[in-house]
Amino acid sequence: MYLNEPRQLDILKQQLRFKLNSNASAFTILIAFQLFALLFSFSSSSSSHYFDETSYISINAVTSTPHITFMIAWAFFIGVRLANQSKWNEAFSFVSTRLTHHLSNLLFMLLASFLAGFMVILIGPALRLLANLRYEEIDTLTSTITEAPLHLPLQFITVVCYTLLLFMIGYMMGSFSQTLNGYGGLVMIFFLSIIFFITFILGFQMIGASILFLFNESYLPFFLIKIIGLCTILFAISTLVTSHLEVRKS
Amino acid sequence: MMTIIECKNVTKSYRSKTIFNELNFTIKENSLTGIIGRNGVGKTTLMKMIAGFVQESSGSFEVFSERPFNSLKVSSNSIFVDDLMPFPQSMTMNDILNECRRFYFRWDHDLALRLMNYFSLHPQLKIRVLSKGKRSTFNAIIGISSRSPLTIFDEPTTGMDAVVRKDFYRALLKDYIAHPRTILLSSHHVEEIEHLLEDVLLIDNHKVLFHDSITALQETFLHITGKEQLILKHISREDIIATKETGPYVILTVKNQLTDDTLEAMRKDNIRISPISANEAYVALTQRTKGGIDDVFK
Amino acid sequence: MIFTTLLLSTLIIVLVIGIFFSSKLTGKFFNITSKVHYTIAFSFIALLFIMTIIVEVLFPSSEVRQLPLNENAFDDVVIGSSAEKIDSIDESEPVTKRTHEIENQLTIYHDDADYSGADIWIERKDVNDGIVEEYITKPLYMVNNHDLSNEVDIALPEWQGNAVTFSKQPTFEFNFAYYTGSFILNQFTGEENYDLFSGFSSGSRPMTIRLIVPKDLKIDGDLEYVSFDED
Numbered sequence: 011m012y013l014n015e016p017r018q019l020d021i022l023k024q025q026l027r028f029k030l031n032s033n034a035s036a037f038t039i040l041i042a043f044q045l046f047a048l049l050f051s052f053s054s055s056s057s058s059h060y061f062d063e064t065s066y067i068s069i070n071a072v073t074s075t076p077h078i079t080f081m082i083a084w085a086f087f088i089g090v091r092l093a094n095q096s097k098w099n100e101a102f103s104f105v106s107t108r109l110t111h112h113l114s115n116l117l118f119m120l121l122a123s124f125l126a127g128f129m130v131i132l133i134g135p136a137l138r139l140l141a142n143l144r145y146e147e148i149d150t151l152t153s154t155i156t157e158a159p160l161h162l163p164l165q166f167i168t169v170v171c172y173t174l175l176l177f178m179i180g181y182m183m184g185s186f187s188q189t190l191n192g193y194g195g196l197v198m199i200f201f202l203s204i205i206f207f208i209t210f211i212l213g214f215q216m217i218g219a220s221i222l223f224l225f226n227e228s229y230l231p232f233f234l235i236k237i238i239g240l241c242t243i244l245f246a247i248s249t250l251v252t253s254h255l256e257v258r259k260s
Numbered sequence: 261m262m263t264i265i266e267c268k269n270v271t272k273s274y275r276s277k278t279i280f281n282e283l284n285f286t287i288k289e290n291s292l293t294g295i296i297g298r299n300g301v302g303k304t305t306l307m308k309m310i311a312g313f314v315q316e317s318s319g320s321f322e323v324f325s326e327r328p329f330n331s332l333k334v335s336s337n338s339i340f341v342d343d344l345m346p347f348p349q350s351m352t353m354n355d356i357l358n359e360c361r362r363f364y365f366r367w368d369h370d371l372a373l374r375l376m377n378y379f380s381l382h383p384q385l386k387i388r389v390l391s392k393g394k395r396s397t398f399n400a401i402i403g404i405s406s407r408s409p410l411t412i413f414d415e416p417t418t419g420m421d422a423v424v425r426k427d428f429y430r431a432l433l434k435d436y437i438a439h440p441r442t443i444l445l446s447s448h449h450v451e452e453i454e455h456l457l458e459d460v461l462l463i464d465n466h467k468v469l470f471h472d473s474i475t476a477l478q479e480t481f482l483h484i485t486g487k488e489q490l491i492l493k494h495i496s497r498e499d500i501i502a503t504k505e506t507g508p509y510v511i512l513t514v515k516n517q518l519t520d521d522t523l524e525a526m527r528k529d530n531i532r533i534s535p536i537s538a539n540e541a542y543v544a545l546t547q548r549t550k551g552g553i554d555d556v557f558k
Numbered sequence: 559m560i561f562t563t564l565l566l567s568t569l570i571i572v573l574v575i576g577i578f579f580s581s582k583l584t585g586k587f588f589n590i591t592s593k594v595h596y597t598i599a600f601s602f603i604a605l606l607f608i609m610t611i612i613v614e615v616l617f618p619s620s621e622v623r624q625l626p627l628n629e630n631a632f633d634d635v636v637i638g639s640s641a642e643k644i645d646s647i648d649e650s651e652p653v654t655k656r657t658h659e660i661e662n663q664l665t666i667y668h669d670d671a672d673y674s675g676a677d678i679w680i681e682r683k684d685v686n687d688g689i690v691e692e693y694i695t696k697p698l699y700m701v702n703n704h705d706l707s708n709e710v711d712i713a714l715p716e717w718q719g720n721a722v723t724f725s726k727q728p729t730f731e732f733n734f735a736y737y738t739g740s741f742i743l744n745q746f747t748g749e750e751n752y753d754l755f756s757g758f759s760s761g762s763r764p765m766t767i768r769l770i771v772p773k774d775l776k777i778d779g780d781l782e783y784v785s786f787d788e789d
Contacts (some may be wrong), residue, residue, distance in 0.1 A: 013324060013409055014336045014365045021332060027282050031355060032348035034592035044602075045566060065675075065710075065730040065762065067701060075740040099346040102313065104363040105336045125599065131743065132606035138737045139613035145735035150620035152739040152749050157619055161747040169747050198626070230746050257313035258344070259610040466586055515604060 015105070019115040021105055025114035028104060029092075033118065036088045042124055043080040045132060050076035051137055054146065072141040072148070074134045078169065081130050085173045089119065089180025095249065102257040110248045121179040127170040131162060148212050172224075178244040185248040188255055261288040264410060266309055270307060270319030272323045280307050281466040285363065287459075289409075290440040296450055297463035298546050303446045304342075306463065307414045310444065311340035334544050339364065339504070341403035343418035347387050353398060354383035357405075357410035366439075372405035375431065379424065389412065392419035393513040400428050404435050413445045417452075425449070429456055454538035463545050477541045484512045486531035494518075501544045515543050520555045580654070623734075656692040659718050664690065664771065666779035667723040675727030676765040681787040682773050691770040692717075698763040699730070705731055712765055727765060 037206060051072055092115050092171065101111045141148050155162060186194030209216040227233040262446040272279040279302040287293055295303050295471050308314040309321060312328035312335055321327060328334040347356050351502040353376065361367050376383055379397050391400065400416045411430075417425045422504075433456050436443060447453050462470035470477060481501065484491055488510045495514060513536065518526075523533055537543070584731040675696075694714065709732055713725040737750065771777065777784075 014685060015333055015334065016336045016365075018332060021336070027362070028359050032351060032357070035350055035590075035593035038595045041598060041602050045569060050564065059703070065697075065699065067699065067706065067730075067732045067734065067760070069701060070735040072735065072737045073740055074743070078696045078740050078742050096346060100348055101343055102335075102360060103347055106334075107330050107332050107335060109330075119337070125603075129599075129603055129606065130605065132610050133663060134739055134743065135610040135613045138617065139609050141735065141737045142613070142617055147623075147735065149588070149616070149622045149732075149734075149736040150624045150738075151622060151736050152620060152744065154620055156614050156619055158747070161744075161749070163740075164746045165743040172742060182717075225745070228746065233746070254315065256308075256315070258308065258340075258342075258346070350590075350592075353592060355591065386589065 016105070018110060021107070021110045022113055022117075023128070024104070025101065025106055025110050028101075029114055029118045030146075032100065032122070033088075033092070033243075034083075036091075036122065037125065037186050039088075040081065040084050040129070043084050044077055044110050047076040047080040052141075057257075070145065072137055072144075074130065077130055077133045077137075080081065081126050081169075082176045085119075085123070085126065085176040086180040088122070089177040089182075090187070091180075092183040093181045093184025093252075095192075098188065098252070098255070099258050108249070108255075109255060112252075115145070116245060119174060119181065123170045123177060127166050128171050131165050149190060164175055167230070168251070169233075171234065174241055175224075175237055175244075178241045178248075182244045182248045182251075184193040185251045189251055191219065261290070262463070263287070264289050266320070266322045268320040269310060269314045269458040270309075270321050272309065272314075274319050274423075278526035280463075280547055281464075283463075283468060285471050287444070287461070289442050291458050292436055292443045292445065292456060293459040293461055294405075294445055294450070294453055294457040295446040295461050295467075296542055299448075300327050303463060304414050307340065307444060307446065310410070311338055311412055313340065314448065324393060332464055334410075336363075336365070337408060337447055338412065339403060339406045340402045340412045340414065341399050341416055342414040343392070343399065343416065345399040349386065352384050352386050354388070354507075356402070360402055360406060360496070364408060366399065366409075367484065368405050371435070375401045375404065379427070393421060393424065395523055396420050397424055397428070397447065400432075404432055407435070407441060409441050411441060411443045413443070413447075414444055415448065417447060417449065425452060429453065432456065446478040449544050449550060451537060451539040457538070460538065460542075462542060462545060469545060473524050475537050475540050476517050478535055479516055480540050481536050482515050482516050482518070482545050483528065483534045483536050484531055485534065486529070487511055487527075490529055491526070493529075494522055494531070502547060513540065568723075570573065594651065605677070615716040622634075634705040654694045654714065656694075658690045658718075658722075659688055660690045660720050660771075660775065661688065663720055663778065665721040666777065666781060666784060667689040667721060668726075668780045668783065669723060670726040674769050676724065678724060678784045679768045679787055680777065680784060681768065682772045682775075683770055684773060686772040686774050688772060690772070690775070693768040693770070697727075698761070699732075701734075701760045715767060724767065724783075733786065 051074065054071075098111070102116075130141060138154075153161060183198065185196055186198045190197055205215050224233065224236060227236060263286050265285075267283050267413040269279055269287050270283045272283075297303050305314060307318055310323055310330055312323070313438075323331070323334045324337060326333055328338075328432065357369065357372050357376075358484065360372070361369050364390075373383070378399070378400075379394075381398055381401075387395070394417060396419045396554075400413070400420075400462040403411055403413055419429060420428065424463060426469060429452065432443070442536075445453060445456070454474055457474045459472065460470060460474050462477075469479070482496075485506075486509055491510070491512060495512075495518070499514045500512050500519070501515065504513075519540060526533060564630075640733070694712075696707050697710055698710065699710060710730045711728045712729055716723045716725065
């Protein structure tokens with residue numbers, strides 16, 4: 011009898027295509043998030059100052075920060091969803107191993123980060139256009155693409171890195187949620203909370219330090235090393251945690 | 261003939277509950293084997309182990325000469341079909357068939373579409389709108405069309421009506437004859453599948469109770485019909501596995517260990533001796549208590 | 559808010575109509591498949607791309623209204639209340655200085671019964687020279703160290719004979735809108751980050767009208783909002 015002996019790479023490609031087909035709705039959800047963020051771009055950064063009965067100053071800031079925030083939140087939730095039990099079982103309805111499942115998820119998250127990053131950096135100029143239509147006179151405080159075209163790839167790389175990181179954090183959380191009879195995620199959150207609390211008592215702001223570890227980095231190659239390192243660790247944890255997980259356990 | 265599945269002293273347990281205890285069997289290629297047993301004996305667990313979804317606790321378990329858990333070779337040459345085959349809810353049946361076409365190297369897309377048409381499944385519908393029976397039918401179509409060298413059907417007919425079940429078995433048999441491969445089939449309706457099966461693997465009490473051809477299963481017991489007093493002149497009560505009363509006569513199920521002389525003597529006393537169906541043999545083999553359900557109501 | 563609500567509502571209505579008419583026109587059961595999702599995603603990106611091109615053609619350069627910075631001005635500002643002492647007023651930048659010849663009596667009128675929007679101080683000289691010196695100091699409006707004072711219209715007091723009428727200051731409305739990129743995007747571009755999360759700080763000081771009057775000049779009229787420097 012002739013048996014098929016496929017290469018991991020071929021199965022990886024098939025799994026990736028399958029995941030692109032089965033998770034396509036994630037991108038429509040992203041667009042919905044971005045449209046919702048529009049409300050925050052225009053109204054949340056405004057302030058009004060009434061000095062007295064005769065004077066009033068209104069300051070309106072239009073910024074793409076809400077869009078990036080929503081996109082990062084989207085990445086986290088999609089990462090959790092990709093690692094949950096139903097997606098795990100779906101992958102094994104076709105030809106798959108645990109490695110190809112995880113690698114194909116990683117590739118999907120990478121592609122999704124690129125697409126989302128591309129969307130978000132174009133949202134900035136689109137917002138600028140809407141702002142010019144909305145307000146008679148508007149100041150642009152950051153360089154336009156025409157003035158600084160080289161900023162665009164730098165911005166793209168930065169956004170993709172943060173998105174991928176949040177994907178991986180969500181993916182790890184989702185992987186843990188499959189362990190310990192479904193309570194693994196809660197257990198992990200509990201232990202992390204204990205660690206944060208203890209370090210807080212000892213005078214060290216771990217959450218702040220963790221965030222500043224990346225936000226304060228001004229040298230791009232070091233930033234990339236940090237991101238790659240963190241993503242590798244998170245991915246490794248996710249694969250280890252699920253290495254002996256059974257399929258269709260119910 | 262190549263050995264497809266080899267199971268040596270395999271034990272599977274979950275915490276304190278033992279599912280199998282030193283299970284031993286082999287399954288050769290190009291056979292249609294029924295995996296049968298009472299509810300909760302571990303048929304599904306065994307099939308999932310064969311598919312590589314669940315790992316054994318101890319022992320040696322090989323499919324295609326490899327440990328099946330996390331094996332790419334086993335995954336690409338097998339398919340596990342049950343009523344709960346999880347597919348993305350957002351995909352249409354057509355999308356899923358296209359995915360199958362890419363994954364399974366022996367996939368027959370035309371056959372799949374013809375079967376979809378025959379069973380009135382609209383390819384553009386999404387999985388989530390299907391009824392339980394239709395869902396099982398769709399999964400069964402995938403199992404047949406994949407023509408995987410090892411095809412595992414775990415209760416594939418759940419929710420199907422009698423007509424659809426009959427058609428499914430017929431389709432499976434026809435395709436198996438045209439394209440031989442190793443098929444494992446479990447079902448609670450043993451009487452419906454016994455005409456399909458070549459071999460039977462009966463699991464009971466954490467072990468393999470019976471593994472042989474279906475004919476051998478049928479020949480394990482006999483039905484003896486006649487007046488009870490008369491029959492008891494030829495056999496002892498200890499030989500009786502089950503009793504069924506029908507008016508003045510009884511139908512006794514006994515192990516087929518009677519000599520030719522005994523059988524001849526019984527025939528002379530107008531005691532009828534007949535073979536039993538595989539289903540009845542299976543019930544007889546796995547009966548826990550003497551007597552049947554009728555005794556509960558005496 | 560109205561603008562964005564309209565935008566969003568329009569988008570939702572277009573989407574619903576699109577789905578409805580698609581099913582009607584094609585006559586087939588409309589399924590949102592992966593193809594539809596990717597079409598929506600790439601169409602959205604294409605739309606953003608077109609908008610980017612439009613904005614870069616129409617508004618290719620960043621423009622910043624050069625509002626003067628005055629980092630020390632808050633030192634002089636008493637936020638929300640008038641100057642308590644004449645000495646606290648910054649005398650370095652008077653808007654105008656005028657002199658008026660007044661005989662024995664000065665009558666003060668206000669345009670409005672309410673506070674006019676300017677602080678009025680009267681200080682007496684040592685001599686009776688019949689001259690009233692009028693110093694008007696511009697109001698100060700600060701937001702995040704940007705000095706908006708030059709944008710303010712002021713109404714000067716009207717002098718007629720021995721009377722002065724303090725007019726109600728015109729309403730000052732200033733709408734300032736700006737676009738800035740997110741601080742995450744600009745982590746490596748070297749662009750200055752405008753930290754929106756620290757909030758806005760603002761302060762003001764109303765216009766001050768300071769009258770230096772002859773020693774024995776009689777002053778009457780509406781003196782409710784007039785302060786006298788008794789030193």
